[in-house]
Amino acid sequence: MSANDITASDRRAGSVPLVFAAGAAVGVLGGLIGLGGAEFRLPLLIGLFGFAALSAVILNKAMSLVVVLTALPARLAAVPFADLNAHWTVAVNLLAGSLLGAWAGASWAVRMRTATLYKVLAALMVLMAGALVLTHTTTFGSLMLPGPMQAAAGVAAGFGIGVVAAIMGVAGGELLIPTIMLLYSVDIKTAGSLSLLVSLPTMLVAFARYSRDGSFAVLGANLRFVAIMTAGSIAGALLGGLLLGVIPDLVLIPALAVVLLISAVKVARHRPPSM
Template identity: 35%
Template sequence: MDSKKTSLLSFAIGAPIGCLGGLIGLGGAEFRLPFLLKTFNKPAKRAVALNMLISLITVLSAIYFRMNNFDISIILPQILLMVAIIVGSTTGAYYGIGISTKISDVLFKKVLLILLLVMGLLLISESFITLGSMGITFSNLYMELIVAVLCGVLIGIISSLLGVAGGEVIIPILILIFGIDVKLAGTMSLIISLPTMVVGITRHTRNKMYSVKSELTSLVVPMGIASIIGASIGAFLVVYAPSELLKIILGALLIFTSIKLFTEKE
């Protein structure tokens, strides 16, 4: 595929996925990864690295556009919780990428596709968690923060292995364990994911995953620009769109895609 066709296709794929970032509070990497593997024929480890770079652009854009329609003050009481999760997630991301470099490409691809399947199930499950705040009653603040750090480690490992922002994991954790409202959880998940992705991108850079300049210019840049445009549209539609139904549909598509990729012959 020549660079011009790659750029156009990257832009066309990036825009709707970026829209999801602004609409739901996701980086959209779960839906981008199958395209990187299948459409652009990237090796699994390189696809994950490129995915994370584009996810960072999408998440930054989604945060910016969502904040324009969001009362930032309601996040302030959750700062300590967010910091604890970030401490765990950055640690998990660091060691998760270390693990990924030590396994074969074939095994790594199988791990990716299984995680995609799980992400699809989580996305569908999360669409039903809309009945107000749930959460666990912790005996004290220290116990809550310890649990937050452990949850963060899990988030970081999954994020590093898939190259994702991790919203499908972060949002259910915030709602089910910490009793955060679903709308607030979407914005918090975007903020929490930022340091995790920065750690991941730093390690991928050290592993020379961004050494092919043509991939950056013809794939990452156009898909990143499209993601910014899509995120602005998604943030505008967040008040109007039936996001819960959208999550069910997208989760089902993700499961279908992961099964199809998993059953294909190498």
């Protein structure tokens, strides 16, 4: 962990309106597209608040975990548990890969040079921008794979999603939802709820792996910052949910994709803070 991440923690948390507003902006964006929006939070942690790459990922993971826990009861209320129970094999199939992927991704992240991690994060933001556009502009059919091939594809897809989610500190819904629809012919509403059931244990595994690294201390040093930004994210997500559909996807999705691409360029060019 960068020494700057600890020494500047009080200054960051002291800017309560800015921290809350940043969290709220992320929450609104996530609410507008029906996702967590953590991919938009990551560049703010790096560019606006000056956290080093790995510290930003760990903080993003902690906040994403709280947001998912908050969203899960509401999502389960919208989609009866009985409906999800009919698709329990989908969650198990994906988890067989995503849990391993989360551990592997977090392990790779803590071992990467900071400069390399910035570039990897930038590349993954480009991936998220592409996934965002595809999810909201493409009608997904089904691959109709035979049972064994479907199971193998689910494990492989889960592993890749687990890696990406761990390295970025996100829930991974942007990738999980289209994967569930494509591989298992599940409707988008049910897929959204299933993605949360897969995301939660996957995030816990990545979180457990990060807790074994010295950089995890950044979380304890910035608890007030995390609490304020998380509160903003939850409030923003509620507002974004109310605004869902107000802005046409034809305008919203390309705009958000451009935001991610610009963020990716800035993160790729970011210089690690001095120790």
